[in-house]
Amino acid sequence: MRTMITNIGELTTNDSSEPLTDAAVLIDRGRIEWVGAADDAPSDPEGYEEVDAAGRAVIPGFVDSHSHIVFGGDRAEEFEARMAGQKYAAGGIRSTVAATRSASDDELRARLRGLLDEMLAQGTTTVEIKSGYGLDVATEERLVRLAAEVTPEVTFLGAHVVPAEYADRGDEYVDVVVGEMLDACAPHVKWIDVFCETGAFTVPQSRRVLEAGIARGLQPRVHASQLGRGEGVQLAIELGAASVDHGTYLTDADVAALAASDTVLTLLPGVEFSTRQPYPDARALIDAGVTVALACDTNPGSSFTSSMAFCIAVAVRDMGMTTAEAVWAATAGGARALRRDDIGVIAPGKRADLVLLDAPSRVHLAYRPGVPLIRHVWKDGARVR
Ligand code: NIG
Ligand code: FE
Numbered sequence: 001m002r003t004m005i006t007n008i009g010e011l012t013t014n015d016s017s018e019p020l021t022d023a024a025v026l027i028d029r030g031r032i033e034w035v036g037a038a039d040d041a042p043s044d045p046e047g048y049e050e051v052d053a054a055g056r057a058v059i060p061g062f063v064d065s066h067s068h069i070v071f072g073g074d075r076a077e078e079f080e081a082r083m084a085g086q087k088y089a090a091g092g093i094r095s096t097v098a099a100t101r102s103a104s105d106d107e108l109r110a111r112l113r114g115l116l117d118e119m120l121a122q123g124t125t126t127v128e129i130k131s132g133y134g135l136d137v138a139t140e141e142r143l144v145r146l147a148a149e150v151t152p153e154v155t156f157l158g159a160h161v162v163p164a165e166y167a168d169r170g171d172e173y174v175d176v177v178v179g180e181m182l183d184a185c186a187p188h189v190k191w192i193d194v195f196c197e198t199g200a201f202t203v204p205q206s207r208r209v210l211e212a213g214i215a216r217g218l219q220p221r222v223h224a225s226q227l228g229r230g231e232g233v234q235l236a237i238e239l240g241a242a243s244v245d246h247g248t249y250l251t252d253a254d255v256a257a258l259a260a261s262d263t264v265l266t267l268l269p270g271v272e273f274s275t276r277q278p279y280p281d282a283r284a285l286i287d288a289g290v291t292v293a294l295a296c297d298t299n300p301g302s303s304f305t306s307s308m309a310f311c312i313a314v315a316v317r318d319m320g321m322t323t324a325e326a327v328w329a330a331t332a333g334g335a336r337a338l339r340r341d342d343i344g345v346i347a348p349g350k351r352a353d354l355v356l357l358d359a360p361s362r363v364h365l366a367y368r369p370g371v372p373l374i375r376h377v378w379k380d381g382a383r384v385r
Contacts, residue, residue: 006024027352031161078095079274128338130156140181174209195204220239222245229249245295273377281320293334317366
């Protein structure tokens with residue numbers, strides 16, 4: 001099945017520094033076959049379906065490299081309390097753990113697939129999904145197994161917080177995580193993650209978790225510096241993590257180390273928005289040479305948005321990013337955070353994951369916050385919206 005999208009007013013490829021104008025893209029089955037000026041588009045004797053973009057903008061599908069979308073219940077009341085002045089605390093995770101443990105596979109699957117559809121409708125064509133609301137061997141195994149049904153980007157986050165039954169016995173819980181739990185989960189996952197933060201896991205505990213995962217062939221990524229400064233960023237870089245996520249409170253040394261590393265910093269503006277924490281200064285980070293990605297961190301506690309467009313709008317409005325940088329961070333940046341070179345770019349040979357916006361330029365993503373601007377979505381060459 002071949003599709004020519006033509007009359008594209010502005011085409012963001014992430015393959016050239018400026019977007020193309022009056023462009024066209026040819027999709028052949030799951031891949032991009034050709035990209036260029038609409039006037040130069042190859043004719044096709046076999047015929048292809050033609051989609052007239054009528055001057056609208058096209059961007060790569062969003063790559064959301066950080067989500068926690070297999071869970072039970074929600075925490076709307078906690079959000080309300082926060083908006084009334086209460087502080088965010090990672091301990092809220094335990095209430096989602098209780099709701100998740102008591103949900104059936106079918107209930108969890110229905111919720112997961114509903115959120116995934118919601119994401120796809122908003123232009124997200126690749127999603128990373130973490131476990132972390134089970135925190136016992138059987139439930140963590142269920143979560144990674146369900147996530148693996150819908151994405152190859154599955155992350156084992158058994159070290160999310162210490163569950164209530166191990167209160168004050170964090171080291172014993174880590175023994176379980178790096179032992180029986182990792183054994184059960186490793187076959188379903190690509191990534192190992194840990195929440196390295198005061199109130200979650202210490203640096204030595206985090207190192208144990210990450211090194212155990214690496215020894216099993218998993219690749220590391222780390223939650224760090226969400227609630228305060230710490231050594232999690234340095235640990236992530238030392239262990240060659242693909243990404244360190246949050247980075248709300250960074251030291252100058254963290255920034256310098258990130259800039260000198262291959263580790264992406266994934267910023268999660270939905271978290272600062274819904275916890276009323278300060279937004280990181282993405283402008284300063286990019287100017288210092290840090291590679292920045294944007295992701296939603298969709299979860300019932302700290303950030304229950306699934307809209308990459310919303311994250312782009314906040315990043316532009318409050319974090320000093322240009323729209324071009326924010327769109328790059330939400331597409332190619334996310335791909336880099338997942339160490340993928342087949343997505344996030346519109347170029348021959350890449351996966352045909354694209355979004356046709358109901359707008360003449362990508363600037364509208366930030367300029368028209370909250371407005372549904374996703375007209376069509378192609379994933380692996382198939383039009384899914
Ligand atoms: O990425 N930081 C830890 N984990 C999630 C929050 C989870 C929750 O509050 O339920 C996050 O923000
Ligand atoms: Fe997270």
